[in-house]
Amino acid sequence: MSGGVDSSVSALLLAQEDYDLSAVYMRNWDTRDESGTDKGCEWEKDWEDVQLVCRKLGLPCELVDLSKEYWNRVFEPSLRQWEAGVSPNPDVWCNREIKFGALLEKLPIGKDPESQQNTWFATGHYASKAWSSPVATGSTQQQQERPRLLRPTDKNKDQTYFLSAISESALQRALFPVGHLTKPEVRELAKKHQLPTAERPDSVGICFVGERGRFGGFLGSYIPPNPGPIIDKLTGKAVGTHQGLWNFTIGENARVSGLKHKMFVAEKDVKENAILVVPGSTHQSLFTHVLNVPNFTWIWKHTPPPEINSLEGADLMVQHRYRMEPQKCNVKRMPVGALRIECEGPQQSVSPGQIATLWDGDWCLGCGVIESSS
Numbered sequence: 001m002s003g004g005v006d007s008s009v010s011a012l013l014l015a016q017e018d019y020d021l022s023a024v025y026m027r028n029w030d031t032r033d034e035s036g037t038d039k040g041c042e043w044e045k046d047w048e049d050v051q052l053v054c055r056k057l058g059l060p061c062e063l064v065d066l067s068k069e070y071w072n073r074v075f076e077p078s079l080r081q082w083e084a085g086v087s088p089n090p091d092v093w094c095n096r097e098i099k100f101g102a103l104l105e106k107l108p109i110g111k112d113p114e115s116q117q118n119t120w121f122a123t124g125h126y127a128s129k130a131w132s133s134p135v136a137t138g139s140t141q142q143q144q145e146r147p148r149l150l151r152p153t154d155k156n157k158d159q160t161y162f163l164s165a166i167s168e169s170a171l172q173r174a175l176f177p178v179g180h181l182t183k184p185e186v187r188e189l190a191k192k193h194q195l196p197t198a199e200r201p202d203s204v205g206i207c208f209v210g211e212r213g214r215f216g217g218f219l220g221s222y223i224p225p226n227p228g229p230i231i232d233k234l235t236g237k238a239v240g241t242h243q244g245l246w247n248f249t250i251g252e253n254a255r256v257s258g259l260k261h262k263m264f265v266a267e268k269d270v271k272e273n274a275i276l277v278v279p280g281s282t283h284q285s286l287f288t289h290v291l292n293v294p295n296f297t298w299i300w301k302h303t304p305p306p307e308i309n310s311l312e313g314a315d316l317m318v319q320h321r322y323r324m325e326p327q328k329c330n331v332k333r334m335p336v337g338a339l340r341i342e343c344e345g346p347q348q349s350v351s352p353g354q355i356a357t358l359w360d361g362d363w364c365l366g367c368g369v370i371e372s373s374s
């Protein structure tokens with residue numbers, strides 16, 4: 001439980017059923033030993049709210065400190081990526097490495113098969129899960145049901161993009177109790193049952209970064225400045241200076257002053273530490289149809305849709321950002337686990353480092369980091 005309304009209502013719904021239930025709050029950011037820019041993470045308030053809700057529902061709860069794991073497995077690798085000019089998604093790695101990784105590993109799951117089969121890990125994510133009909137697995141030809149990650153009822157709150165890197169074994173244990181509800185219904189339930197978190201505003205972005213506008217400043221306190229040229233891609237001429245590749249994302253206004261047109265970031269040349277810009281937000285250099293993903297991870301490891309190996313490839317849906325309409329695409333397998341994703345329509349502002357997630361209808365199949373887009 002995070003102290004937010006979604007996990008509070010998840011706990012409420014499970015408490016109404018016949019589960020032996022306990023809650024865990026995870027602290028993942030250490031306010032004491034970092035640079036002091038983490039004011040947005042009011043973990044004490046969150047933990048207090050978790051305890052208030054648990055008291056109301058009569059549940060035991062505990063705090064688990066995973067700030068070291070978060071730093072080592074999510075934040076530090078993300079910093080290195082930002083530094084190298086690419087755009088990682090820490091929320092996707094947090095779900096894989098921390099919530100459905102380190103935290104899940106701490107669950108008291110007994111060794112016997114019955115206890116393993118009957119222990120679940122619930123979160124307040126907007127996602128759904130269904131079991132596939134039994135399929136033969138391995139050489140033993142055992143029949144086994146497999147979990148599918150599905151889009152939730154509330155498409156506007158859909159969080160399957162953020163969950164698309166979790167493993168099948170983690171998904172096996174997962175429950176998403178609010179997946180069949182809309183956000184207004186969740187709030188309504190919280191009010192009706194007088195949960196102390198009923199009126200809490202929705203969380204926005206990564207808590208320690210705070211509002212989006214502060215992002216560059218936030219990273220600046222971890223990464224030293226690394227000035228380089230801003231170059232007009234069409235003329236090859238330098239038109240300004242940047243203080244580090246991480247200060248810009250592809251497609252963003254480069255804020256170059258004194259020119260006739262607004263210039264937009266088309267590319268980052270990591271070798272030359274240069275930002276390449278083009279005039280206007282609709283310039284053709286800002287669009288692509290192709291996403292190259294060198295290491296795609298299927299949630300059902302090694303079980304991609306069979307058509308992907310054919311000459312025609314598989315027709316699927318893709319998102320390369322959380323907040324975007326899913327796009328029709330054709331996906332072909334390249335050598336050694338790489339995928340070439342060809343979108344039906346032109347895609348704007350695709351950055352290396354972003355996550356490309358694939359769906360077959362409502363079924364989320366997995367994701368990978370975009371390396372290039374041509």
Ligand SMILES: Nc1ncnc2c1ncn2[C@@H]1O[C@H](COP(=O)(O)OP(=O)(O)OP(=O)(O)O)[C@@H](O)[C@H]1O
Nearest residue numbers: 001002004005006007008024025026123124125203
């Ligand atoms: N610090 C935490 N400790 C334990 N679980 C957490 C924590 N942060 C998030 N979660 C779990 O992950 C889910 C999704 O987290 P997210 O940060 O996206 O919050 P959210 O969608 O605003 O949900 P909520 O309203 O429950 O905060 C939460 O509902 C909760 O189950």
